[in-house]
Amino acid sequence: MFRSTSSSAGRFFLGLGLGVIASALPMLASSAATGWEIVHDESRLGFEATQQGGRFEGRFEDFRADMRFSADDLAMSRFDVTVATGSINTGSSQRDSNLPDAEWFDTDAFPEAYYVTREIRATTDGYEAVGDLTIRDNTHEVVLPFTWQTEGDRAEMNGAVTIDRVRFGVGQGEWRDPSVAGHEVKVVVDLTLER
């Protein structure tokens, strides 16, 4: 028991041992890149799009991600995101009632969309993730620029990237026309994470 190591030598060795472990911890952690949990109440996977030339916003309520990120170990950092396409919410019941349809997300056939990074690299104003975005089984490379701020055991990640919905087969047939809904959709990622 510690209480029996009442000698000053005992306290010294205990202190030394803890010190060694403490200084080794960051090295251990960085070699695997830190795993982060999304704080869903403070996070948003949103997007901005246009309908008949007017802007509107929406979000996916349900998504999960395996997030590993360390600024000093980008090689081992990696995001693996899964989005429930049926959880889309644009604040308009009329619009939202169409989005699960076969012409849009076809949520019965494709209940999930994925974003899996292949590389995360530093840029002049932050980082960028190079990954594959899969919607409706259409996979295209998407480079997501983002910033990452770690403070203690919490982190903020903010990123945005504009994608072309038509490349992913979202909005087909009569919905393909850009006057109905613009082809460009800005995906906005605002995450709060904890380790």
Add this chain to the structure above:
Amino acid sequence: MKIRNTRDGWGAGAQLLHWLIAAGIATAMLLGWIMVNLPNSATKFELYALHKSLGITILALVLLRIVWRWINMVPDMPGTLSPREQKLAGAGHMALYALMLLMPLSGYVLNSAANFPLNVFGLVQIPNLTPESETLAEVASVMHLTFFWVLAAVLVAHIGAALRHHFVLHDDVLRRMLPVRRR
């Protein structure tokens, strides 16, 4: 012709607003009728966007028109009209002002309650008037259609009366609203 109204005639300002709004409303009614009966297509959605933009423009012009009427004198009704006819004409014109407001307003509410964005002619996005509500959208949709029928009926009477004055009674009523010399 003067810009402002005079005791016995409408000025250029009032005439311009009258005919701009008349052309706008006729086009909006026609567009509305055609677009709701089209199957889903890019054209249909383009017509919707055009209809809404035009409707909002009309709303702005109608507000301007009401202000302009307020700060101008209103010409006397021609003495050839009996007091009963003058009353009827006055009531008809009040109904027209009310419908010119209610028609675009119900459309704007309908669009707002559906929480659809509204970008006027691709130039400026205007905010929605109401929170999203399916019930309100349905009510506004019924109102929009009802106002359309009431407006159509009042317009038939309005245009019929103007033509009667011109071709049957041979008075100046229609000419007062046209940029032509009086008899």
